[in-house]
Amino acid sequence: MPELFTGQPGWLIILCLLLAAAYSIILYFRETKNEFPLIMKIFLGILRFVSVFIISFMLLSPFLRTVTSLKEKPVIILALDNSQSLVMVADSSDYRNRFPQDFDRLASNVSRMAEPRRYLFGEKLLPLSQESEFRDATTFTDRLTDFSGMISELENMYANRNVGAMIIASDGIFNTGANPVYMAKALPFPVFTIALGDTSIRRDLLVMKVNYNRMVYLNNQFPVEVIAHGHASAGGLSKLRIALDGQQVAVQDVVIDRDDFTKSYQFILEAKKSGLNKLSITLDPIDEELSLVNNRKEIYLEVLDSRNKVLILSEAPHPDISAIRQAISSNQNYEVEEALYSDFRGNPEAYNLLIMHQLPSVSEQALPLMTLITDKRLPVLFIVGPKSDVARFNQARSGLNIMAGRISMEEATPAVNPNFNAFSLSEGTRTWLAGLPPLNSPLGEYQVSNSAKVLLYQRIGSVETSRPLLLFNETLEGRSGVIVGDGIWKWRLYDYARNGNHDSFNELLNKTVQFLSLKDQKQKFRIYHKSNFLENEPVEFDGEVYNDSYELISDPDVSMTIQDENGKQFPFVFNKSGNAYHLNAGSFPPGNYTYAAKVAEGGQYPPENGQFSVSALDLEALNTIADHHLLYQLAAENGGKMFSGNELDQLADFLKSMDEIKPVTYTQKSYEDLINKWWVFGLVLLLLSLEWFLRKRSGGY
Numbered sequence: 001m002p003e004l005f006t007g008q009p010g011w012l013i014i015l016c017l018l019l020a021a022a023y024s025i026i027l028y029f030r031e032t033k034n035e036f037p038l039i040m041k042i043f044l045g046i047l048r049f050v051s052v053f054i055i056s057f058m059l060l061s062p063f064l065r066t067v068t069s070l071k072e073k074p075v076i077i078l079a080l081d082n083s084q085s086l087v088m089v090a091d092s093s094d095y096r097n098r099f100p101q102d103f104d105r106l107a108s109n110v111s112r113m114a115e116p117r118r119y120l121f122g123e124k125l126l127p128l129s130q131e132s133e134f135r136d137a138t139t140f141t142d143r144l145t146d147f148s149g150m151i152s153e154l155e156n157m158y159a160n161r162n163v164g165a166m167i168i169a170s171d172g173i174f175n176t177g178a179n180p181v182y183m184a185k186a187l188p189f190p191v192f193t194i195a196l197g198d199t200s201i202r203r204d205l206l207v208m209k210v211n212y213n214r215m216v217y218l219n220n221q222f223p224v225e226v227i228a229h230g231h232a233s234a235g236g237l238s239k240l241r242i243a244l245d246g247q248q249v250a251v252q253d254v255v256i257d258r259d260d261f262t263k264s265y266q267f268i269l270e271a272k273k274s275g276l277n278k279l280s281i282t283l284d285p286i287d288e289e290l291s292l293v294n295n296r297k298e299i300y301l302e303v304l305d306s307r308n309k310v311l312i313l314s315e316a317p318h319p320d321i322s323a324i325r326q327a328i329s330s331n332q333n334y335e336v337e338e339a340l341y342s343d344f345r346g347n348p349e350a351y352n353l354l355i356m357h358q359l360p361s362v363s364e365q366a367l368p369l370m371t372l373i374t375d376k377r378l379p380v381l382f383i384v385g386p387k388s389d390v391a392r393f394n395q396a397r398s399g400l401n402i403m404a405g406r407i408s409m410e411e412a413t414p415a416v417n418p419n420f421n422a423f424s425l426s427e428g429t430r431t432w433l434a435g436l437p438p439l440n441s442p443l444g445e446y447q448v449s450n451s452a453k454v455l456l457y458q459r460i461g462s463v464e465t466s467r468p469l470l471l472f473n474e475t476l477e478g479r480s481g482v483i484v485g486d487g488i489w490k491w492r493l494y495d496y497a498r499n500g501n502h503d504s505f506n507e508l509l510n511k512t513v514q515f516l517s518l519k520d521q522k523q524k525f526r527i528y529h530k531s532n533f534l535e536n537e538p539v540e541f542d543g544e545v546y547n548d549s550y551e552l553i554s555d556p557d558v559s560m561t562i563q564d565e566n567g568k569q570f571p572f573v574f575n576k577s578g579n580a581y582h583l584n585a586g587s588f589p590p591g592n593y594t595y596a597a598k599v600a601e602g603g604q605y606p607p608e609n610g611q612f613s614v615s616a617l618d619l620e621a622l623n624t625i626a627d628h629h630l631l632y633q634l635a636a637e638n639g640g641k642m643f644s645g646n647e648l649d650q651l652a653d654f655l656k657s658m659d660e661i662k663p664v665t666y667t668q669k670s671y672e673d674l675i676n677k678w679w680v681f682g683l684v685l686l687l688l689s690l691e692w693f694l695r696k697r698s699g700g701y
Contacts, residue, residue: 004674007061016060020053036698044691051687054680062674070666074114074164076655077154078107080134081170083122083145084620086197088291095196100135102648103169103194107134109652114164114661121150123536143536143617145173147180155187163189164661165640167651171197172627175619181633190639190660192651197626201259204231205238205286206294208262208622212279214532215302215332216271222301223268226281228254230261231625236286240265243280245273254283271303276531276592276613294621298590300613302531307335308517313344314357315364315387319489321357327492327502327509334513341366353517354378358385358486360392370396377478379516384442385409385486398480399452399473404444411438412458412485414469420455422472423511432504437494439485441469446484451475458484472515479516525605527560527597532613535590539612543574543581545599552579556601560585563594590616 006013024045028036036044080103086095107116118128122142128134147170154166166189174180184191208229216222226240238254250267271277283295310328312321321338328336337351341364348354348369359382360366373380373396382398384390386409394401416433425433433456441458446467448454456470472481495505524546533539541560547553558574558581574581574597592613599605628642635642643651655661674680 002064002066005063005065007063012060013057016053016056019056020049023052024049036695040694040698044694047687047691047694051684051691054684054687058675058680064672064674066670066672068668068670070668071663072162072666073663074162074661075117075158076110076114076164076661077117077119077158077166078103079119079121079125079150079154079166079168080138081122081145081168081196082120082126082138082140083142083173084140085145085173085624086171087140088293088621088624096140099169099196099645100133100138102645104134106167106648106652109649110655113656119150119154121146125150125153143620144176145170145620146177147174148177148183151180151183151187162664164658165190165192165655167192167194168631168634169194169196169645170631171195172630173197173620173623173625174630175623181630181637184634184638187638191635192640192655193631193635193642194645194648194651195626195628195631195642196645197628198624199626199628201232201625202290203233203236203286203288204290204294204624205233205236205254205256205261205283206230206291206622207281207283207297210281210297210299212299212301213332214300215304217304217307218271218274221268221270223266224279226265226267228261228263228265228283230256230259230286231290232259233261233286234259238284238286241280241282241284242267242269243282244269245278246280256286271301274303274305276611277301277303278592278613291621291624294618297618298616300532300592300615304333308333308352308513309350310334310336310353310355310513310517311344311346311348311351312336312338312355312357313341313359313366313369314338315341315359315361318357318385318486320383320486323489323492323505324355324357324509327506328513330502330506331510331513334510341369348372348378349376352379353513354380355383356380357383358387360389361387362389363387365389365392379479381481381483381512381516383483383486383488386440386442388442390442390444396480397473397477398482399449400468400471400482400484401447402442402444402484403447404442408443409440409485410443410460412441412460412467412469413438414456415459415464417454417457420453422453422455422474423515425511426504426507428499429504429507432495432498433508435494435498437487437490439469439483439487439490441467441485449473470512472512479518481512481516525558525597525599525608527595527608527610529610529612532615533588534617535587535614536617537587539585539588539614541574541583541585541595541597543583543597545581545605554579554581556599556605558597558599560595560597562588563596564588565591565593588614590614 027048028041028045107118110116118134120126120128120137123144123146128137168191206229207226209227211225213222228240230236233256236256240252240254241248242250249269252265279299279301281297285292285295312324314321325336325338328334341359354373360370370392372378382393382396384393386407390402390404390407414433414436416430448468448471452471452473454468454471458465458467458469469484472479492502492505495502526544528542529540543558545553545556545558554576560572560574560583562570562572562585572583572585574583592611594611596607596609598607632642641654
């Protein structure tokens with residue numbers, strides 16, 4: 001039943017009554033002359049009293065409060081493992097045909113006491129509608145089992161809901177994400193598990209792991225380590241074979257001397273063909289082997305013609321040089337050399353990038369080298385420090401001029417420019433940049449050219465300035481970069497102290513080197529992509545098209561045709577995003593692919609050709625022994641129990657006996673302003689209209 005309240009003190013209602021009464025008395029009883037009959041005056045006064053009272057009462061902001069009770073039925077979550085490992089056992093047909101029907105029948109059984117919510121999980125969580133049945137949707141084809149992702153997503157999805165229980169049917173094998181036992185500890189409802197799969201150890205031999213470098217160099221030798229593993233395989237004989245692009249290049253006898261067999265085999269191979277090379281590792285089957293799927297693994301190598309060469313020249317030894325060299329050397333695409341300028345006798349044009357540490361300096365102006373950089377438009381990264389000759393540096397057309405007399409230094413910490421778009425940095429590296437120690441930067445007036453892009457600004461104390469700390473300049477004449485300060489070695493130490501590694505420092509330096517040393521900078525059509533994808537991830541490409549003024553445009557259409565190893569072609573058209581192009585071609589089966597991309601307009605844009613590989617994701621085949629101990633632990637530590645796949649009726653009966661699984665009644669209060677009720681306006685209008693009509697009928701005015 002609605003209750004009436006006001007937002008003002010209650011005594012104001014009495015004031016409203018008095019106001020209405022006074023208004024009516026003054027209007028109809030202030031004169032002794034009897035204009036209307038007494039009965040009529042009283043009736044008209046009552047009408048005016050009620051209407052004035054309602055109008056004045058509305059000024060007190062009255063509202064109606066309604067209290068309703070809602071009953072929420074409990075939810076029972078049913079999640080079925082849809083991964084491949086469940087059907088890689090001897091009785092796989094039972095799981096394919098019978099169990100999904102039984103599990104769906106369990107969902108229907110518990111629907112009498114709760115609302116069942118059905119899900120499949122593996123690579124990702126897949127919700128099923130209430131009308132869907134497990135037997136129709138279950139395919140056991142997921143190539144990963146992510147328990148923790150499933151638990152985390154369901155926890156967020158059902159926060160503050162009346163969940164009676166979660167039921168998980170699985171073999172307990174997970175191969176990505178965190179341990180589900182620890183992830184489930186935060187769940188506010190019990191977890192029941194249904195143990196599937198086979199815990200017996202069957203005779204099986206498999207390629208457990210292959211360790212290799214994804215990028216190698218043409219005509220170089222490279223190591224490959226293969227780890228073979230066997231279950232209940234004692235006495236078996238096999239051969240380990242390695243084929244490079246279909247041609248066998250190595251073979252090794254495998255003698256299995258114990259049931260729990262693990263052994264590492266090392267091979268030294270030679271890269272004889274540039275581009276993507278497919279490496280096939282195969283173990284010959286042994287007698288009575290459970291599965292042959294895991295006896296084979298294919299990987300892809302990117303064979304590069306040569307490394308990009310980087311030369312670090314300096315006026316004098318400095319700890320910055322070692323830090324930069326170690327960062328660049330972490331990328332196998334680059335070969336780094338360092339030398340004092342006074343000792344260098346090589347050809348600077350033989351390098352893809354020059355790093356000039358405090359050169360030109362006051363004592364070493366390096367005039368021949370500076371002239372060569374300007375004339376040949378060589379890619380260069382300047383590092384300005386206290387020994388730099390700023391006047392000579394300003395002549396290098398680096399995109400930055402520093403107007404200073406006698407050079408003096410001050411400490412400047414980096415502030416990241418959020419609008420920088422020459423290349424991207426990971427979120428972790430951007431966070432790391434915000435806390436870096438200061439560099440020693442020149443004090444003076446800075447002039448930045450319009451063609452320059454600033455990645456880091458200088459922060460002096462707590463004040464962020466417009467002076468650059470790291471910038472890049474890109475023109476038709478070439479690319480250059482400037483680090484305005486020395487002491488970058490401290491950034492490398494800070495990275496290790498903060499993160500326990502040098503990954504962020506290496507990423508910053510390698511992205512800088514990659515941008516500056518990019519070949520064919522005047523190429524008007526470019527395609528960017530990874531060289532290797534997994535079969536469960538989308539194959540994506542980014543594209544750029546430039547006009548004659550070397551400005552990004554997105555007017556023409558860009559198309560691409562992808563071709564597999566059998567010659568089958570897949571045509572695509574890039575999507576336009578701002579001034580760039582993007583293509584999500586979807587997932588592809590494992591193999592080696594080539595592509596040809598072209599711009600729709602004219603011959604001024606030569607087509608871009610390339611290749612990429614897709615690697616198989618075979619984690620499900622590496623372990624087919626069910627882990628029922630994990631399922632037992634998962635249930636026991638979350639207030640539930642473990643049941644076998646044949647005990648679904650017992651599970652349903654147990655759930656029905658639980659007092660905790662019951663509806664929850666919620667009290668909900670709703671508020672509505674009385675002035676919003678249409679009948680209030682109608683009542684006032686009716687009262688005033690009736691009063692007006694009676695006054696007129698009686699001859700009043």
